[in-house]
Amino acid sequence: MDTAGYRKFKLRKQWRRLWPFFILFPFLIFSAWLVEVDMRVFEQKNFRILNLLSDFLYPAWEVLPVMLIAASKTVLLAILGTVFGSILSFFFAVYAAENLSPRWANHISRILIALERSISEVLIILVLIVIFGLGMFPGVVAIAISCIGMLGKLYADAIEEIPESTIQGLRSVGATKLQVILFGVFPEIATSLIANTILRFEINVRTSVLLGAIGAGGIGYELLKAYNYLAYSEMSVAILTILALVFASEQLSGYWRKSVDGKKTFRNAF
Structure with missing residues (x-):
C-alpha cells in the first residue's frame, strides 16, 4: 500500500x-x-451551596438516638421484606423452572416475574398506601413484591441448572413434587439461594430508606421530616446515619456471602 x-x-x-x-x-x-439545563445557576449570585454547607458541617448530634431508632426500623423493614420476598420468589421460581413445572406454568410465571421487574418499588408502595394507609406494613409488602423480579429469576435459573438425573431419580421412586423440592432441589441450590437472598437484603436496605421517605417510616421518614422543616443540621445526622447503615449492610452482606462460599474470615469481606 x-x-x-x-x-x-x-x-x-x-x-x-x-x-x-x-x-x-x-x-x-x-x-x-x-x-x-441552565448553567447560569452556578453563577456566584445564585450559588447558595456554601451557605447550606455551613449548616451541614455542624450536625445536631442530640438527635442521634432518634436517628438510630429510625435506622433500626429501616433494617427490620428490609429483613421482613426480604424474608417474605424470598418465600414468594421461590414459589414463582418453582413454576418458572422448566424441569419442575409444565410449559404453560413456565410461561405464566416468567411473564409475571418479568412484569414485576418493570414496576418500580415506589409505584408499588404508592398503590399499597392507598389500600393500607401509611406505615411500615405497606413497606414490607412493597419490598416483598419487589424481590420477585430479581430473586424469582435467579432461583428459577438455579433450579434449571440441577442435573435432570437428580429430579428424574426421585420421580422414578414415586416422590411427590413437594418431596422432589425438599430432597432434590433444596440441597442443590441452597448455596445459590442463600447468597442471592443476602445480596437482595443489601439492596433492600437502600430501598427501605427510599420507601421510608414515601410513607413507610424509618430513617427515610426522619430525613424527609428534617428537610421539610429546613433543619439541615438534623439532615446531616440523618445522612451520616444512612451512609453508615448502607456501608455496614454492604460489608456484612459481603462477609455472609463469602461465608456461604466457604471463606470464613471477616478480613476477606473488606
Missing part, C-alpha cells in the same frame, strides 16, 4: 471512530435544551 492509500485508510479508520460523536453531540445539545 502506497503512502496516499495508507493515509486514506487511516482517515477512514479515524472517521469510523469519530462518527458516533458527531451524531451523539447534537442529540445531547437537544436533550439539554429539552430538559431546560
